[in-house]
Amino acid sequence: MNLDPQNPAQGIMLDQEFDNAKFYTVSCSCGNPNDQIKLEIEVEDGVITTHVWTKVKTDRWRQTWPIMDRDYGSWLYYIKYLINAVTSRIRVIWSVLTRGYVEMESWTILNEQQSVNFAWALHNAVKELQAHRQTQEVLTKTKK
Numbered sequence: 198m199n200l201d202p203q204n205p206a207q208g209i210m211l212d213q214e215f216d217n218a219k220f221y222t223v224s225c226s227c228g229n230p231n232d233q234i235k236l237e238i239e240v241e242d243g244v245i246t247t248h249v250w251t252k253v254k255t256d257r258w259r260q261t262w263p264i265m266d267r268d269y270g271s272w273l274y275y276i277k278y279l280i281n282a283v284t285s286r287i288r289v290i291w292s293v294l295t296r297g298y299v300e301m302e303s304w305t306i307l308n309e310q311q312s313v314n315f316a317w318a319l320h321n322a323v324k325e326l327q328a329h330r331q332t333q334e335v336l337t338k339t340k341k
């Protein structure tokens with residue numbers, strides 16, 4: 198198994214690149230765009246930070262009335278689907294009403310190669326921003 202980072206890298210897409218920031222999209226290995234991670238690595242006022250965005254979801258897949266294999270293609274499937282969709286939303290509303298919040302979660306699955314690429318992308322972005330920060334510091338000192 199190759200553990201070297203790739204270029205172009207599987208699962209890591211460079212969306213935007215500026216002197217002081219880099220933006221990436223990290224894909225889930227399942228291919229669902231709802232599972233992807235958005236990353237921004239930036240340097241501002243000499244401080245390098247990584248920002249991570251994910252789309253969190255309720256447990257809407259939980260089935261009050263389980264859909265069985267034999268249900269597919271029959272009218273019962275649509276009835277069960279509708280009941281599950283409605284009860285899922287009622288659970289969310291009930292949670293907000295009684296507790297004031299909703300529990301949500303998010304996960305993104307990276308395969309072995311994507312994991313290496315992910316680490317490498319972060320490592321490289323920080324290194325490049327450190328170089329940019331150093332250039333800015335030198336420019337600031339020469340102005341004084």
Ligand SMILES: [Zn+2]
Binds near residue numbers: 225232304
């Ligand atoms: Zn996924």
